[in-house]
Structures are given as structure tokens and as C-alpha cells.
Amino acid sequence: MDVNEREMRDRQHPVEENIVLQRKLWRFERVGWFVLVAVVILTLCGLFSRGPISSTQTTSANGNLQVEYERFHRNGSVNSMVIHARGKPNQPLLLDLSAAVLRGFSVESIQPQPIASSSSQLGISFTLQTDGHGESVLYLALRSDGVGLFKTRIQTGAGEQVSISQFIYP
């Protein structure tokens, strides 16, 4: 029996030991430290919202609709979503957001104010005014209310569409 084994035997006096369990706890502490460091690094990378993994953008097939958003949200936090849409110059432009966005999020602010907005079973519609180049940008501040995965479809009146998936942490 080598020194190590002798050292790791349970003693009964002066205290009753359970060294096997105790060593598991020590190992848990060491492994746990690495897990914590991994969590910190993943947080910096944006796994828990706001970071390179989380902040992203997607563009529709012919590039007339572009959405900047966060893949990961945390319940109760506010994140922005920016929608760039291109249509005919100086014309109203219709933008539809599917209902999921309203179930998962509440819209804290919309800038600029759309000319008109309406909601239906399918979701919410905004009518925007395009500028001289036919471009229009909508800034939304979304507060995360739900928990889980939310898939939203954003669509322009011309039929351009993008689908985005967002996950909200509790």
C-alpha cells in the first residue's frame, strides 16, 4: 500500500470520515471552477445576449429587407431590433411582423412613429414612409416578456420576407 492510499483511508477517530465523498466534493470544486470560467467566457462571447454570437443580422433573398437583432434575450431586459426596408421612393411601405414577436416581447418604443399601425390575428402591421431613395428604417426597442424560443416572420408589402428565431432566457 503506497502513501497515497494509506492517506486516503477513512479515519474513525477523532472524527468519522467519508473521504470518498469528500474527494468527490473537492473534485466538484475544481471542475466547477473551470465551468465558471467557461460560463464567463461564453457570456463575453454573447451566449447570454449581447455579444458576437448573439448580435446578428439577416437579409431577405433580394436584399430589400434587412433585420438586425439579438438571437438571445433575457427575460425582462430590453434589446433593440432595427429593420431596414427598401421600396418605392416617397411611398408608404407596409411591414408585417408575425404574432410571435408580440407573444414573446412587448414593444417599448418605435422610432420613427409609423404613419399607421394595426394588428390582427396574424400579427402587427406598420405603414412606414420611405425616403427619396426608397429606404426606410424602423428602430424597435423590445422588452422580453416570455421565456423560450420565438420564431418571428417579418414581411414587407412587396412580399419580401425574413424569418428570425430568438431565444429568451428566464
Place this chain on the structure above:
Amino acid sequence: MDAVLRAVAIYLALLVLFRISGRRPLAELTSFDFVLLMIIGEATQQGLLGDDFSVTNAVLVIATLIAIDVGFSLIKRRSRNFAQLIDGGPTIVVENGQFLRQRMYEARIEEDDIMQAARLAQGVETVDQIKYAIIERNGQISIINKA
């Protein structure tokens, strides 16, 4: 409902995190440790209460926390293994004047820590005078002298 879920989640998360941070006796808390604990309290508060600052919510959260705590202590009384899992058990690190170095290494304890505890508690000069040094469940090192 979410008051209970929040309290349970925070309780378990803190249990695991403090398990990872290891045992440290309250008496040996440095002032920085103390400040750190207060900041942890601040960080926890929002998660516990959410945006509901009502008296009812506060009472529900506190009731849940105490219920879990008492529940755990009842289970601990019944199961020794569970108690050791939560609190750890006492561990001998000096036996008849000999350091048990592998144990000390795994418990992240230095010779100096043990000798400091020995000097403070018993006025011991060298390790030969120690019969047993034991890391207690609260993280303190207790010293038993050779007769």
C-alpha cells in the same frame, strides 16, 4: 407562482456556486470577502423579486427560501450522505505530527494555514506537537495537541 420558482432557482444556484467556491470560515472573512458577499446579495435581489416589489411577493419569496432551508435540514438529519454532500464532512489533515499532503492539496490548504490555526488556537510551534488538525465543516481548522 413565479415567486416560488425564482426563490427555488436562486437557492439552488447559490448552493452550487458556494459549493464551488469552497469552504471558508465566517470568522476569517476579510473585509473584501465581506464586500463581495454584499455585492452578491445585490445581484441576487433583482433575480429574486423580478419587477414585483409588493409586500406579498417579498413574503412569498422569503417563505419559500425558509421552507427549502428547513426542508433541507430535515433531510440532512435523516441522511448522513446528503448532509455530507451539502455541508461536507470533517477531514483530518495532520495526523500524529505528519501532514497528509495529498489531502491538503485536494482541499486547497497550505501548511501555513494549518500552522496559523495551530498558533492562534493552541500556541503550537511545530507540526510535531500537533496530534490532529481537522478541517471542520464550516471550514475552520481545529487543532488537537499531543498530550
